[in-house]
Amino acid sequence: MSIAVAVPTIPTSYAEQPLPSDQRKARTAELLAEARQVEGPERDALLEQAIVINIPVARSLAARYRNRGQSQDELEQVACLALTRAVQAFDPERGDDLLVFAVPTILGELKRHFRSASWAVRPPRRVQEIRPRLTAAEAELTQALGRPPTVRELAEEVDAPFEEVEEALACGDLAHASSLDEPVSETGSSLGELLPTEDLGFEHSEAVVLLGPACRQLKERDRKILRMRFYDQMTQQQIADELGVTQVQVSRLLQRIFTDLRRAVAGSSAAPAA
DSSP states (O other): OOOOOOOOOOOOOHHHHHHOOHHHHHHHHHHHHHHHHHHHHHHHHHHHHHHHHHHHHHHHHHTTTTTTTSSHHHHHHHHHHHHHHHHHHHGGGGGGGGGHOOOHHHHHHHHHHHHHSSOOOOOOOHHHHHHHHHHHHHHHHHHHHHHHOHHHHHHHHHHHHOOHHHHHTGGGGGGGGGOOTSSSSOOBHHHHHHHHOOOOOHHHHHHHHHHHHHHHOOOOHHHHHEEEEIIIIHHHHHHHHTTTHHHHHHHHHHHHHHHHHHHHHHHHHSOOOO
């Protein structure tokens, strides 16, 4: 059974003018202490106020993950939902600063969100977890060395096996799927236009190569029946009228011809090359 957790509506005043950190901490502690003394709707209202005044913090944490393929609105929703759960689970007796408990909770939810939702093709979890470390290490080493670092240098920097780092770098593009409408050439051709398509001509040529010798082995009457059925598109009844036989006899003739053709094709396929 799933439990829906509602994220409160953010008043404009709080969203535009967040409290200074010391005032926010004090006011949050006051609200949580009051909420501990009451129950029901009154408690819910106090917790909602505590959530609202800390939403700017959740937004700030979500902003750390912007420009990684997920919309800012979605990231803020994940962060606010995690904040809501943290406020509801927080025990003031263990400390007076909510964010000591809430920040790790929010960051954990954001990371889980990226692991579960942001990969178009999901690599192993160990590869997903090493990617952010590699990104940070690559930027630091590039600045320190004056050049892009090698894979081995990156592996030493993040203290990870060379093969694992190589795999993580190779899957870097799996987080984002390319659009088939995206232009990929100077002419403006899209990726979808450059993908190979099925050419029915090849199948026709292959059929001709296989069936040609087999058809030439048939008797004249059998070849005439095939021509009327498949080239002239005549029905079995029309063929029967043309040959002076019944439709049932034409059906049996076709079945026998198909059997002869299958045997001839199978025999030619099994024959050793000269």
